[in-house]
Amino acid sequence: MCGIVAAVTQRNIIDFLLESIQRLEYRGYDSSGLALINKNNNFIRVRCIGKVSQLIKKTKNKKLFGKIGLAHTRWATHGKVSEENTHPHISSHIAIVHNGIIENSFQLRLFLEKQGYIFYSDTDTEVIVHLLHWEQKKTGKSLLEAMHNSLIRLHGNYSMVVMDTHNSSRLIAVCSGSPLIIGLGIGENFIASDQIALLNITKRFIYLKEGDIAIVQPEQTQIFNKHNSIVQRKIIQSDVQYECVKKGKYKHYMEKEIYEQPTSIRNTLKHRLKNNKTIDFPELGVQEKNIFLHLEHIQIVACGTSYHAAMVSKHWFESIANIPCDVEVASEFSSRKLAVRKKSFFITLSQSGETADTLTALRISKKLGYLGNLTICNMKGSSLVQESDNCLLTKAGIEIGVASTKSFTTQLTVLLMLVAKIVSIKQKKNDIEKKIVKILNILPYRIEEILKKNQEIKNIAKKLYHTKNMIFLGRRDQYPIAMEGALKLKEISYIHAEAYPSGELKHGPLALIDKNIPIIITAPNNSLIEKTKKNIQEICSRGGLIYIFSDAEMNLEKNITLFKVPYVEEIIAPIFYIIPLQLLAYYIALSKGTNIDQPRNLAKSVTVE
Numbered sequence: 001m002c003g004i005v006a007a008v009t010q011r012n013i014i015d016f017l018l019e020s021i022q023r024l025e026y027r028g029y030d031s032s033g034l035a036l037i038n039k040n041n042n043f044i045r046v047r048c049i050g051k052v053s054q055l056i057k058k059t060k061n062k063k064l065f066g067k068i069g070l071a072h073t074r075w076a077t078h079g080k081v082s083e084e085n086t087h088p089h090i091s092s093h094i095a096i097v098h099n100g101i102i103e104n105s106f107q108l109r110l111f112l113e114k115q116g117y118i119f120y121s122d123t124d125t126e127v128i129v130h131l132l133h134w135e136q137k138k139t140g141k142s143l144l145e146a147m148h149n150s151l152i153r154l155h156g157n158y159s160m161v162v163m164d165t166h167n168s169s170r171l172i173a174v175c176s177g178s179p180l181i182i183g184l185g186i187g188e189n190f191i192a193s194d195q196i197a198l199l200n201i202t203k204r205f206i207y208l209k210e211g212d213i214a215i216v217q218p219e220q221t222q223i224f225n226k227h228n229s230i231v232q233r234k235i236i237q238s239d240v241q242y243e244c245v246k247k248g249k250y251k252h253y254m255e256k257e258i259y260e261q262p263t264s265i266r267n268t269l270k271h272r273l274k275n276n277k278t279i280d281f282p283e284l285g286v287q288e289k290n291i292f293l294h295l296e297h298i299q300i301v302a303c304g305t306s307y308h309a310a311m312v313s314k315h316w317f318e319s320i321a322n323i324p325c326d327v328e329v330a331s332e333f334s335s336r337k338l339a340v341r342k343k344s345f346f347i348t349l350s351q352s353g354e355t356a357d358t359l360t361a362l363r364i365s366k367k368l369g370y371l372g373n374l375t376i377c378n379m380k381g382s383s384l385v386q387e388s389d390n391c392l393l394t395k396a397g398i399e400i401g402v403a404s405t406k407s408f409t410t411q412l413t414v415l416l417m418l419v420a421k422i423v424s425i426k427q428k429k430n431d432i433e434k435k436i437v438k439i440l441n442i443l444p445y446r447i448e449e450i451l452k453k454n455q456e457i458k459n460i461a462k463k464l465y466h467t468k469n470m471i472f473l474g475r476r477d478q479y480p481i482a483m484e485g486a487l488k489l490k491e492i493s494y495i496h497a498e499a500y501p502s503g504e505l506k507h508g509p510l511a512l513i514d515k516n517i518p519i520i521i522t523a524p525n526n527s528l529i530e531k532t533k534k535n536i537q538e539i540c541s542r543g544g545l546i547y548i549f550s551d552a553e554m555n556l557e558k559n560i561t562l563f564k565v566p567y568v569e570e571i572i573a574p575i576f577y578i579i580p581l582q583l584l585a586y587y588i589a590l591s592k593g594t595n596i597d598q599p600r601n602l603a604k605s606v607t608v609e
């Protein structure tokens with residue numbers, strides 16, 4: 001949700017800023033801008049609405065030069081998409097870029113207007129920069145002190161970077177509820193909201209912690225914690241390859257990420273399967289394993305695609321491990337008075353580890369007496385990882401496409417391993433664990449097999465891309481897959497799609513059925529297939545158009561298209577059946593010509609509530 005890049009160097013940084021901010025475009029792409037301090041110690045600012053490519057065009061013949069600068073790509077929250085609302089914002093000698101929301105900005109704006117400040121935008125960001133200016137002018141002290149004083153007045157979650165023409169060899173960064181990292185160079189240092197922006201320049205990162213303020217100069221950085229004491233934060237050597245963030249032979253990141261899933265799952269399993277027989281999570285301490293022994297309930301909280309993965313795991317926790325499990329959307333969990341079950345363990349699921357709703361839920365859960373907590377996350381060093389007692393990384397690799405794909409299947413992989421581990425700990429025997437390990441080892445090969453059937457999916461997509469509405473159906477552990485399939489389609493093709501449990505169709509939605517609403521059904525050949533076949537009949541007899549994804553034999557009536565799914569072990573069917581639905585959404589969006597990697601109105605990591 002908004003991307004920030006900043007640099008303080010000994011060289012001209014314009015190309016770096018443009019290239020890096022373009023790599024953060026997945027965080028928001030309503031508008032973008034940058035500011036530099038030039039040789040005459042003045043701000044040069046360029047902003048425009050639309051994608052970063054517009055900003056690149058606009059800066060092209062300007063011969064810009066600056067050794068210190070900020071850039072920003074915006075996902076609008078306060079104020080419409082316009083050039084005036086685009087960052088950076090400036091107040092006299094201070095410029096700022098900001099991510100997050102200042103909840104009391106309206107009151108602060110009124111106060112600052114009374115002090116004579118004129119606002120040129122509708123943003124909460126301009127409030128911060130004027131407040132900083134007012135604080136500094138009032139006390140006559142340093143910008144750092146003005147920052148400390150201003151932060152006391154700001155309510156909300158945010159991260160920001162400021163630069164100052166009165167001291168043009170230093171950036172000040174603040175991290176409070178929204179991520180910021182410092183990239184360490186040689187004689188130059190960088191700041192960004194995500195390491196992807198800096199990977200071509202450094203592999204050494206410092207993840208700022210909640211409440212940190214950093215002063216970043218070309219040769220050094222100094223970090224103050226929320227108690228205003230100087231602290232040393234760990235330097236992390238990133239193992240992410242710059243090549244990973246390139247599209248390679250693929251048209252879109254989403255396409256690349258769908259096809260990467262066998263590799264991502266192999267990476268998720270690597271070093272966690274002992275002698276290929278049992279599961280080991282070296283990340284979890286002995287104490288945690290003790291908690292697993294005693295837990296009697298699991299509460300999982302997540303958003304979007306991660307929520308759908310949690311819903312699949314509810315079925316696994318209850319049917320395989322016999323542990324009651326509740327799953328809730330994070331924003332709902334945080335909005336109500338909660339009654340916590342006895343001996344309950346709290347789990348969050350997140351690709352980014354920065355989703356504000358999920359973070360808030362975690363913070364609330366800590367006051368509610370859960371036995372402990374664990375996050376299953378793709379981003380090492382993210383806020384959720386830092387704030388959770390325990391973490392299992394999904395190791396999907398960097399996911400850039402806004403619509404999640406490989407993060408979903410790797411979350412499911414980790415969840416299934418976790419279920420298996422807990423069963424062994426609780427039942428003190430590991431036959432189920434051994435069986436699951438065997439099946440998980442086969443999973444990447446099974447996915448490779450279904451990915452090869454892409455031409456068939458392309459053919460179905462050609463028949464469906466002009467449709468306006470679709471319904472997705474699934475039963476039991478396939479219902480979350482129907483929800484995830486519908487979400488993928490909505491996100492990238494803008495086709496309205498609804499998901500229902502197959503058995504629920506006759507309780508209302510059947511009224512919608514006609515030849516204009518294609519119905520997508522995922523139906524593995526298991527104990528539920530006969531019930532699903534009855535549902536198919538109900539739709540057929542009302543003239544509905546049906547697309548079935550199944551390994552079962554079907555009576556193919558004229559309105560039915562069957563995509564024959566290769567056989568897969570029942571337990572991993574949810575991980576497997578989402579693959580053709582991801583491909584279907586992708587090829588439909590491709591036929592429609594939408595912006596697949598950056599769908600309208602969305603951003604990859606949602607750092608506002």
Ligand code: F6R
Pocket residue numbers: 303304305306307349350351352353354355358402403404405487488491604605606
């Ligand atoms: C869907 C999608 C979103 C995210 C949701 C949670 O394709 O990407 O629905 O799943 O915003 O994000 P994370 O998993 O980063 O917490």
